[in-house]
Amino acid sequence: SLARAGQLQVTLQARASMPDSQALQWYADAIQAHLLLARDDSSNGETLLHRVLATALTTRNLQWDITGSRGLQRLTLARLLLARGRAQEAWNVANVFDSPVAMVYLVYLPASLELREQAARAVGDVAAATRYRSRLAAFQSAP
Numbered sequence: 001s002l003a004r005a006g007q008l009q010v011t012l013q014a015r016a017s018m019p020d021s022q023a024l025q026w027y028a029d030a031i032q033a034h035l036l037l038a039r040d041d042s043s044n045g046e047t048l049l050h051r052v053l054a055t056a057l058t059t060r061n062l063q064w065d066i067t068g069s070r071g072l073q074r075l076t077l078a079r080l081l082l083a084r085g086r087a088q089e090a091w092n093v094a095n096v097f098d099s100p101v102a103m104v105y106l107v108y109l110p111a112s113l114e115l116r117e118q119a120a121r122a123v124g125d126v127a128a129a130t131r132y133r134s135r136l137a138a139f140q141s142a143p
Contacts, residue, residue, distance in 0.1 A: 026055040030073050042080060049077040053093075069102040078115050087122035090115065110139055 030052045036045035052073050074093055081090035097105045097112035105112075117132035 026052050026070075027067070029055075030067075030070070033073065034076070037076070037080070042084075046077065046080055049073050049080070053077065069104045071097070071102070071105055071108040075108050075111055075115070078112070078119075082115060082119055082122070085122075087119040091119035091123065094119065110136060113139065 029048050033045050033048035033052060036042075036048060053070060055070075074096060078090045078094040081087075081093060094112045094116050097108055099105060113132045113136040117129045117136065120126075120129035120132060
């Protein structure tokens with residue numbers, strides 16, 4: 001529920017302000033961003049998602065950590081940008097899902113391919129849209 005998520009965000013925010021706990025700040029910000037979006041505050045939610053994605057993390061966080069990779073926040077931001085008619089920005093945000101650095105991005109690959117196809121079509125790049133559609137079809141038909 002939103003109330004429980006809000007409580008978690010407050011707890012993380014308090015712990016993030018303690019010495020040697022800066023890593024918790026991006027978790028608190030990520031939860032706050034999703035809470036803002038759930039409360040129809042997409043402007044502040046977008047701002048916070050940008051901040052979350054700009055937070056430097058260690059390679060360990062990126063490679064295998066499902067939350068540390070920030071894939072959910074990246075996909076959410078890309079969807080928000082596309083919905084706002086900012087297709088090129090959405091495409092740029094979602095292109096990171098092809099990176100081999102974060103193995104957990106495979107979880108988000110189908111949704112990101114679909115989003116990138118839509119973004120490519122929106123900016124008039126039919127060839128790229130066709131490539132994304134083909135990759136998605138291949139991914140979905142794999143055993």
